[in-house]
Amino acid sequence: MSQDDRESAAARAIAATLGTLLLRANRMHLYDALLDGHSGVDRWTYPVLSGLARLGPSSASELADQIGLDRTVTTRHATRLQEAGLLTRRPSTSDLRATVLELTPEGERRVEMLRSRLHDLILAAVPDWPAARITAFAKDFEQIVNNLVDPSP
Amino acid sequence: MSQDDRESAAARAIAATLGTLLLRANRMHLYDALLDGHSGVDRWTYPVLSGLARLGPSSASELADQIGLDRTVTTRHATRLQEAGLLTRRPSTSDLRATVLELTPEGERRVEMLRSRLHDLILAAVPDWPAARITAFAKDFEQIVNNLVDPSP
DNA sequence: TATTGTTATACTCTATAACTATA
DNA sequence: TATAGTTATAGAGTATAACAATA
The missing domain is CATH 1.20.5 (Single alpha-helices involved in coiled-coils or other helix-helix interfaces)
Structure with missing residues (x-):
């Protein structure tokens, strides 16, 4: 061959x-x-929660760009997370049109719990791999996915 | 560390x-x-087309199990692919309740074109990898995904 | 004139229920 | 009685259009 x-x-x-x-x-x-078991977070609100954690306090428009959803959808999912007590809205001081979305302490805890659980799921999926193999895979996986979802530059 | x-x-x-x-x-x-550019195939009908190619001629129920969609959804997507000339329906000879879904020659060609394009997309995403690295990644990727989507056994 | 947040509307996918025919 | 295919219906997410307020 x-x-x-x-x-x-x-x-x-x-x-x-x-x-x-x-x-x-x-x-x-x-x-x-x-x-x-994580009430208030489902497959649709999770990207909003996770994106906000990655981005830090930000407007719905910024967050929408980050996660690739429309502003209108992002603001509605944010409302659900707000009703679940996981994020808050407050007016922006620098731009009176904007509203700042920010995780509550409970929201931060939830993100950390979910990160930890995903981490464990992944480690469980590579039970007998030496550390070097996991590290190499992580690097290759990141490169190939980045090239696939954003070809060119 | x-x-x-x-x-x-x-x-x-x-x-x-x-x-x-x-x-x-x-x-x-x-x-x-x-x-x-592949008319008749979109992100919803693609799994049906691709699954049927993997499975060979089969009933809508079998195909639905294979791709993890409900029978009712599978049969509707199949209708769209049929209207696009990519698959045919014929009564099963062994079970008079069943209908056999089967790719047309045009459907086979389409699957082959899509496979080839995905293949190229992936090779383009690993432009400077030695063959051994690609092979190792493919193996690890398969194992980790299989463990993630179907834990236990 | 453009942008932000939000709501109203329409569109599409998906699953549940229901119907007919056959095992 | 259970299963196959299909259609009707309802539920949910998403995007476009439109609104008021601000840049």
Whole structure:
């Protein structure tokens, strides 16, 4: 088998695995495993909560750009998280049109719990890998995904 | 840094990348890049087309199980693919209740084109990797995804 | 004139319920 | 009695349009 053939076969295998991961049923399963029991957070509000944690206090428009959702959807999901006590709204001091979304202490705790659970799920999925293999995979995974979702530059 | 710390940091990195990949906007971008110009196939009918190619001629119920969608949804998407000339329905000879879904020659060609395009997208995302690195990643990716979407056994 | 937050509206996907036919 | 295919219905998310307020 030539080098090109090996590359090609591996690319096909990656394509198949990617297909598996993106399959709706499998995505749902993953979200369910992660979010089970966390009231107020579901597969739709989770990206808002998680994005806000990543971005820090910010406006709905900024957050919407960050997570790739429309402003109108973001503000509605934010309302649900607010009703669950996980974030607050306050007027911006620098721009009177804007509202600043910010996690509550309870929201921060929830994000930390979810991060921890996802972390554990991932470690459980690589039970017998040496640390070096996990590290190498993490690096390769990051590079390939970044190139896939944002080709060019 | 201890081995546990390195594992932990790598797991967090994997979690972050996974989050990026599953983010709706990025999934949509990927589907758009893959399906652009392929009339009759969109992000909803694609799993049906692709699943049928994987499974071979089969009933809507079998196909629904395979791709994790409800029968009623599967049959409706199949109708769209049928209207686009990519699959046919014929009565099963062994079970008079069942209808067999089967790709048309045009459907087979379409699947092959889409596979080829995804294959190219992936190779383009690992431009300077040696074949061994691609192969190793493919193997690790498959294992981790299988463990994530179907823990236990 | 453009942007922010929000609400109203329309569109689409998905699942549950229900119907018919067959096992 | 259970299962296959299908259609009707309802529930939910998303985006476009439109509103008032501010830049």
